[in-house]
Amino acid sequence: MTTKESALHLPPILVTGAHRTGTTWVGKMLGAGGDTAYISEPLNVWRRPGVMRVPVSRWYTYICEENESDYIQAFQEMLGLQYHIGREILSLRSGRDFLRMGRDWFTFLQGRLEKRRPLLKDPFAVFSSLWFAKQLHCQVVITIRHPAAFASSLKRLNWRFDLQDLLDQPLLMRDWLEPFRDELSSVKPDDIITQASLLWKIIYKVVSRFQSTHADDLFVVRHEDLSLEPLDGFRELYSKLGLDFSQKAMDLILRSTSENNPKELSKQSVHQIRLDSRANLYNWKHRLSADELRQIRKITAKTAGTYYPDENWN
Numbered sequence: 001m002t003t004k005e006s007a008l009h010l011p012p013i014l015v016t017g018a019h020r021t022g023t024t025w026v027g028k029m030l031g032a033g034g035d036t037a038y039i040s041e042p043l044n045v046w047r048r049p050g051v052m053r054v055p056v057s058r059w060y061t062y063i064c065e066e067n068e069s070d071y072i073q074a075f076q077e078m079l080g081l082q083y084h085i086g087r088e089i090l091s092l093r094s095g096r097d098f099l100r101m102g103r104d105w106f107t108f109l110q111g112r113l114e115k116r117r118p119l120l121k122d123p124f125a126v127f128s129s130l131w132f133a134k135q136l137h138c139q140v141v142i143t144i145r146h147p148a149a150f151a152s153s154l155k156r157l158n159w160r161f162d163l164q165d166l167l168d169q170p171l172l173m174r175d176w177l178e179p180f181r182d183e184l185s186s187v188k189p190d191d192i193i194t195q196a197s198l199l200w201k202i203i204y205k206v207v208s209r210f211q212s213t214h215a216d217d218l219f220v221v222r223h224e225d226l227s228l229e230p231l232d233g234f235r236e237l238y239s240k241l242g243l244d245f246s247q248k249a250m251d252l253i254l255r256s257t258s259e260n261n262p263k264e265l266s267k268q269s270v271h272q273i274r275l276d277s278r279a280n281l282y283n284w285k286h287r288l289s290a291d292e293l294r295q296i297r298k299i300t301a302k303t304a305g306t307y308y309p310d311e312n313w314n
Contacts (some may be wrong), residue, residue: 010242012079012118014132016204019123020153022223026143027121029234029256030241033147036119037081037111043124050088051104052078056124058260059165062172063128068135074225075136083108126203127172129210133217139241142207144307147300148293151196152284155292159235161195163187166202176206193292197299205303222307225279230257 013036015027024040030060031038042052043061054074063071077084088101123130132138154161163184166177173181180202188195210218219240226233230253238245257277288296297304297313 001008005122010117011139012120013141013241014125014129014136014138015041015119015121015141015143016123016129016132017207018126018145018150018200020150020159021123021143021145022226023121023123023143025256026141026221026226027119029230029249029253030237030243031119032142032252033238033244033246035243036115037107037116039078039107039118039120041074041122041124042078042120043122043128048100048104049091050101053084053087058169059161060124060127060169060172062169062175063125063131064171064175065135066129066171068131072135076119079136081108081111081118127176127206129207129218130214131308133214135282140218141237141241142210142218142220143223144204144207144220146312147197147200147304147307148285148288148313149223149281149284150200150293150298151296152192154196155192156287158192160189160192161199162189163195163198176209177202187234193295194299199268201300201303208303208306224312226282227257227281228271230254230277258259 013030015023015030016248017023027038027040030036033204039051041047043056045056045059047056049055052074055070083105085101085105088104092098092101110116120132120138126142129140129142133140153159166172167181167184177184180198183198187198207218208219212218221233221237221238226237231250234249235245235252238249243249256274258274259278261274293313
C-alpha cells in the first residue's frame, strides 16, 4: 500500500486551542510534509462559504449532539474536500476574495486528487473538541501557550474579545461554562488583560476536563515545548498522528523556527509562521507591566498550574 493510499484510512486532523496559541504554526508544520489538505477556520464568523457552507454567528461556536444537525453534513462535505464554488462566487467582494477563492479551491482539488488527509486548523473549535473526535473521528491536537504570552499577544494587537459570545450560547453555558457566568458578565469591554486572562482560564479549564475523561482522543501540546525543541517535538507529534516525518517536513520546520528569523512579527503579518521561536518565548516579559502580570497570574493561577510550574512565570 502506498503512502497516499494509506492516508485514505487515517482520520482527519483538527488543530485547535485558544487563538494566538500557535494553531496556525502547528497546523502548517503538520502539513509541511505534503500529506495533508490544510483548511483554515471553518468556525470563524468570517469564514468563506466555499469552504464551510453553514454560517456561524458566535466566536467559539459550541457543537454537541443537540445541535449537530445544523453542522454535521457541512463538515462531512468539507472533510470530503467538496468546495462550494458557487456559494463562494456569490460572496466575492474584492480582488483579495477572488485570490483566496483560487487558493482554497486549489487546496481542495489537490487534496482530492492526491488523496491527502484533511487538516482543520480552527482555534474556535476548542470547546467542540470532543464532538470532532467522536462524530467526525478527528485526531485532535490542542495547543496551549503560557497565559502571560497569550494575554500579551492580544494586548499588543489590541484584540478585544466580547465574552458575550460565550454567554449567548445556552448549550455551552449549560455543559461547561455555567460556573464562570458571574465572571464572564462582569468584565469591562475595554479591559483586554482581564478578558484574555479569563478566556485563557476558561478554555484550558475545559481542556483539562476533556483530558481527564478522554485523554486518548486528544494530544495537548505546549507552544513553548515545540518552540524550544521543534524537531523533537514535531517528530513525536507526527508519529502520534501517523504522518511521515520526511526531510521536506524537517527542512520547513527548521526554516520556520530559525534564529535568523524575526524575533517578533509585524502587527501587519500576525499569521506569518517564520519566527525565531526561542526568542519569541519571552516577548511577554517586556510587553506586560508588573501590575498586568500580577493580574494575569491572579486570574489564571489555578488552571495554569496544571500546565506551567511556578518557575515558568519568571
